Amino acid sequence: MDSSLENIDVCVRQSWREGTLIQLQTAITQAAQSHSTTVTITDQHHGLSDDDLDSLMDKGIEYQRTEKGYTFDFSDALI
Numbered sequence: 001m002d003s004s005l006e007n008i009d010v011c012v013r014q015s016w017r018e019g020t021l022i023q024l025q026t027a028i029t030q031a032a033q034s035h036s037t038t039v040t041i042t043d044q045h046h047g048l049s050d051d052d053l054d055s056l057m058d059k060g061i062e063y064q065r066t067e068k069g070y071t072f073d074f075s076d077a078l079i
Contacts (some may be wrong), residue, residue: 016047037075
């Protein structure tokens with residue numbers, strides 16, 4: 001692959017990831033306010049890397065990939 005195309009691909013993936021992490025942070029805040037422990041996020045690109053997901057699991061946040069994104073359960077989270 002052309003290196004300039006690779007750079008664009010990396011940038012696009014990074015923006016998907018950042019968008020998903022922002023959505024997750026916002027969703028967790030809203031869920032905490034409503035005393036919910038489950039959060040569903042729409043991210044059809046599945047922008048989170050395995051490292052991101054492992055990091056969340058290390059904090060006790062369980063996740064499930066869905067067709068449209070992710071569902072996170074942080075009832076056992078160490079936040």
